[in-house]
Amino acid sequence: MAETAQHDDVRKHMGQYYVVFVALLCLTAVTVGVSYLHLTRPLAITVALIIATVKAGLVAAVFMHLISERKVIYAVLLITAVFFAILLLLPNLTTFEHHSGMPGT
């Protein structure tokens, strides 16, 4: 009984997997297409990162089942996100040094 319920559950999600698959392929086409528009660099970076984040979100939410995951994994990912953000902001320290007027850096 429980096993059939599980089968149905997996089958129900199957459609979702295919939709995400097609969406990922379309978003790849969009991100490549946009790159041919030769937008200004800040705009191009913003658009490309938004599309990449949406794609990554789809993979994480549906393929990696994050949409219905246990709290403990959300906690791990929250800590990871915080440290990842710190890691990405670290290069800013170098520009800070420039502004504080250290010649030759």
Place this chain on the structure above:
Amino acid sequence: MSETVIPYMVKPHPVTGIPNGKFGIWLFLASEVMLFGALFSSYVLIRTGMPTWPPEGGLSSEVLNVPLATLNTAVLITSSITMVLAWASCKMGSLPRFRLWMGATIALAFVFLVVKYFEYSHKFHLGHTPAHDNFYAIYFTMTGLHGLHIVGGIVVNGYLLGPGAKLWATDPEHFTNRVENAGLYWHFVDLVWIFLFPSLYLL
């Protein structure tokens, strides 16, 4: 000597609510985020410190092969869905279908590597080695580390398709969990490429 068995490989651990293997793979992926994060951070630092990018002028999309990288993006996305289907086949109790989809996943991983090989050999042919300039140093470091992750995925998925599949006969649920964990890793490798592709090739 008594055999030590890792507990809670099938049943969820009472504290975390998930099997230990799954918790372990998520912690591993968290460490992977930091590994690739450090490289992305270095990339931003080096790139913003350069007057032009690529240093030789032009656009990244002119220097690197966008059509091949787009093809590889599609290949990895497809391998992600075949991986999901391999796991879903286990869930629905069909080992033959698992074999089919897992075989497809591994084949697509090889396609990715072959395409990458052509990209790399063309760059080497032009003398564009990692030592050429910062652009190629970053390009080869990041895509190279990602490529090693693809190789790692082939090894694990190959094990599950080959000798590892014996577990199906004795403990199908445990085997299904292993496939799920390998899948989590594989989707993460796909996810890294989703960011690498625009960062290196398009911007």
